[in-house]
Amino acid sequence: MESKKEKTFKFVVVGGGIAGVTCVEQLSSQFPSEDVALITAGSHIKAVTNYKQVSRRLEEFDVEEKPSSVLKEKFPNLTIIHSAVKSLHTQTHCLETTDGRVFGYEKLCICSGARPKLLTQENPHVLGIRDTDSAQEFQKRLSKAKRIVVVGNGGIALELVYEVRGCEVIWAVKDKAIGNTFFDAGAAQFLIPSLEAEKEEATAPCKRQRYTTEDPAPDSTRTFTADEYSRGQNPGSVESGSALGPDWHRGIELQGAEQVSRRVSVEYQCEVKHIFTSEEFLLSSKQTLKPDTAGSWPVFVQLTNGGTFGCDFVVSATGVIPNTEPFLHSNNFSLADDGGLQVDDHMMTSESDVYAAGDVCTACWEHSPLWQQMRLWTQARQMGWYAGRCMAADVLSEPIELDFCFELFSHVTKFFNHKVVLLGKFNAQGLGSDHELLVRCTKGQEYIKVVLSRGRMVGAVLIGETDLEETFENLILNQMDLTAYGEELLNPNVDIEDYFD
Numbered sequence: 001m002e003s004k005k006e007k008t009f010k011f012v013v014v015g016g017g018i019a020g021v022t023c024v025e026q027l028s029s030q031f032p033s034e035d036v037a038l039i040t041a042g043s044h045i046k047a048v049t050n051y052k053q054v055s056r057r058l059e060e061f062d063v064e065e066k067p068s069s070v071l072k073e074k075f076p077n078l079t080i081i082h083s084a085v086k087s088l089h090t091q092t093h094c095l096e097t098t099d100g101r102v103f104g105y106e107k108l109c110i111c112s113g114a115r116p117k118l119l120t121q122e123n124p125h126v127l128g129i130r131d132t133d134s135a136q137e138f139q140k141r142l143s144k145a146k147r148i149v150v151v152g153n154g155g156i157a158l159e160l161v162y163e164v165r166g167c168e169v170i171w172a173v174k175d176k177a178i179g180n181t182f183f184d185a186g187a188a189q190f191l192i193p194s195l196e197a198e199k200e201e202a203t204a205p206c207k208r209q210r211y212t213t214e215d216p217a218p219d220s221t222r223t224f225t226a227d228e229y230s231r232g233q234n235p236g237s238v239e240s241g242s243a244l245g246p247d248w249h250r251g252i253e254l255q256g257a258e259q260v261s262r263r264v265s266v267e268y269q270c271e272v273k274h275i276f277t278s279e280e281f282l283l284s285s286k287q288t289l290k291p292d293t294a295g296s297w298p299v300f301v302q303l304t305n306g307g308t309f310g311c312d313f314v315v316s317a318t319g320v321i322p323n324t325e326p327f328l329h330s331n332n333f334s335l336a337d338d339g340g341l342q343v344d345d346h347m348m349t350s351e352s353d354v355y356a357a358g359d360v361c362t363a364c365w366e367h368s369p370l371w372q373q374m375r376l377w378t379q380a381r382q383m384g385w386y387a388g389r390c391m392a393a394d395v396l397s398e399p400i401e402l403d404f405c406f407e408l409f410s411h412v413t414k415f416f417n418h419k420v421v422l423l424g425k426f427n428a429q430g431l432g433s434d435h436e437l438l439v440r441c442t443k444g445q446e447y448i449k450v451v452l453s454r455g456r457m458v459g460a461v462l463i464g465e466t467d468l469e470e471t472f473e474n475l476i477l478n479q480m481d482l483t484a485y486g487e488e489l490l491n492p493n494v495d496i497e498d499y500f501d
Contacts, residue, residue: 008104016040019358019384020111026388028075041084055470057410114320114359125299145312152317167256190447194416270305336362347387357383425459440490455483
């Protein structure tokens, strides 16, 4: 393998998503005279644009899908290799690509992302949504569908059930409330009326630019938004495109075959027990539907709550799996319980000179009491940027401290057309019974939840245009004792922004 090396680079980054591109930009700009390589299977890469610092920790940005040549024009020292990785040999510091080429590296960063945790891998009636191609496939199937079953309770599921029109949606969630990944039952109850109401047509331009699923013209740009994760399909492969942003649905028409608006039925506290084809279901002794109904659907989903539903296809939105293949074979990477590559507080894996960032890795350092890892676009950007800095510091033999972005968890997104801000231990993660909640809710307008531990704010959920994110962020970071304020902290007649300014 050593003798087959085509070239050895100072830095090699694998993955054309946000983490990889952010990392390679950092390295290429800091070391303009060194050879840097980006290995990516796709012809387009994801780039951060319109970056805005909302507060000390909260950030918003768009993600543009651009031809990789844009990076090459910006950084003359950057080589872009269009291929997937076949194997990694950490002992000899080289990678082999699927087209048979071999490249050496001095420092490597793996940013290969994650793929969907599909309910079943081989069923043509089960679809995961990751990239432009799978979004197009979803749109194509939906246009002919009268009923779909959506399984999952994360960001993709929340977006889908709200956006789909002209098609009945059966939404199966394993929890007692919707959106369990992001908020509690109270916030879910606040949002449910939005799901039942008619969708408002956008009267103002979308602040986030959209992408189109039409084939791009040469050197064209497609724009995504960088919040939530919608992860890929195709297990064992890193050839699928990089993940879409949460506004992926705004560039395409999610319209079914029926002349109805939104029709969603939620099945709580259940999971998929079995998926049948129409033929299998007709022969099954578990059949609970009338024969004439049974034959009219191509696929049937049996849930653990006893319900069985025929549908045109199933959307599997049950989480993601770190895309660690094909890096593991013959190497000694330490893996976390969730399957991610373990990284320390310098984003380094257990293999010498190999770093990782984004969804493929799991942060295994001692976390700040106010931070947790969630596989989101904001964290992918932060990790990619920080990994680049760590690789540079190692080469320059300079010390580097853990970046302040890992001090406080902060995320801003949008669900059911409501702005959602999450701060710190927003769901009282890991606090046990040692916490109290303050809640203020104005139906249809805002939902505010504050998590207090020993009188100090440690987390918050803000839904709607509350304008409280910066104030609450400061209160969490400052750890001021708020015991004396009690419930007055959320008194709508008190201008809390001015009070704590």
